[in-house]
Amino acid sequence: MRTLAIVLGGVGAGGVAALLALADPAPQAQQAAAVADSIAAPVISDTAALRGPRQPIFFRHDIHAGQFKIQCQYCHYSVAVSPEPGIPSTQTCMGCHLVISGSDSASRTEIAKVRQAWSEKKPTEWVRVHFIPRHAHFPHQRHIKAMGPNACATCHGDVARMPQVFKVNQVDKMGFCITCHLERNVSRDCSVCHY
């Protein structure tokens, strides 16, 4: 049983906390204290059986966003203000992993990779799960504004319970876009999505 919990407050506070953490990681990490609640992420013995592409570091959303309730926007910092959600830098990871080394040998091995990437100043090359071709574009911020910060699950599924991210819906296919735009009476003009 894991015994740490991260106290980061609501989405708004989480955003502020993220900025603070970038400026000064230490206080954030110190908030990682006591009390376990909520869903305990399962122990994974067979990573080969997980859906979705294998990532260079076994980063687990079910531990970070699920068990420890770190807000999506703590890491995907620009999702509400930009077309691109943002992928956290190693510096964001190190805000916690300077002090959090892992509670068993499997987690310590993976966290060691984060620290190594940091000391070598080598950005992690995450394998992209969802992407649309260059002739179309998808503005995250417009959708988050219209659908709210919990919109993520509508398109990406329950990421907070995923040990490894996989594609739940064909979100990067035109049919998925058009179906919802029809339902919600949003423009279907070709030029809205295509350059």
Ligand code: HEC
């Ligand atoms: C502690 C940081 C962190 C938090 C919190 C976090 N993520 Fe992520 N997320 C990442 C990293 C790192 C990746 C790239 C590696 C991967 O795919 O697992 C990623 C990848 C993803 C992807 C796949 C992107 C692609 O390649 O298409 C989705 C979707 C996603 N996150 C959604 C969420 C949602 C929804 C939440 C909140 C429930 C969330 N994330 C919380 C760090 C985080």
Ligand code: HEC
């Ligand atoms: C707000 C704090 C926080 C941030 C930011 C954070 N982590 Fe973690 N991470 C944790 C906690 C807490 C654990 C659970 C440690 C344990 O009990 O083993 C953890 C566990 C892990 C593990 C071990 C998972 C396992 O198999 O048990 C890896 C790998 C990891 N984090 C990678 C990352 C990466 C990569 C980033 C940046 C994209 C990141 N973390 C950002 C708090 C954080």
Ligand code: HEC
């Ligand atoms: C209406 C559907 C929809 C919603 C809602 C949505 N996404 Fe996405 N997401 C997509 C699509 C489509 C892509 C691929 C975009 C591209 O290739 O430009 C994507 C890509 C991503 C990526 C990969 C970005 C990268 O640079 O690797 C992340 C991370 C992500 N989304 C996180 C989130 C988070 C977090 C939320 C909620 C705050 C969210 N998304 C809400 C459809 C959605």
Ligand code: HEC
């Ligand atoms: C689950 C519903 C949903 C899905 C799926 C969805 N959208 Fe949207 N989209 C919306 C809503 C609602 C708006 C209106 C936002 C607003 O009013 O600003 C919108 C607005 C947009 C806009 C801005 C329209 C304008 O008038 O400027 C673009 C561009 C767009 N979507 C592209 C896409 C693409 C590309 C996809 C598929 C990859 C997609 N959307 C999938 C609900 C959706």
Ligand code: HEC
């Ligand atoms: C709501 C967003 C949206 C609208 C509106 C839209 N598209 Fe698309 N379209 C996409 C996305 C995203 C893709 C890339 C994913 C795919 O290939 O399905 C795409 C792909 C395509 C492709 C390539 C398909 C392929 O198989 O490679 C064509 C051709 C196309 N669109 C034509 C159109 C035309 C013509 C219109 C207007 C009648 C239109 N689109 C309106 C989002 C949209």
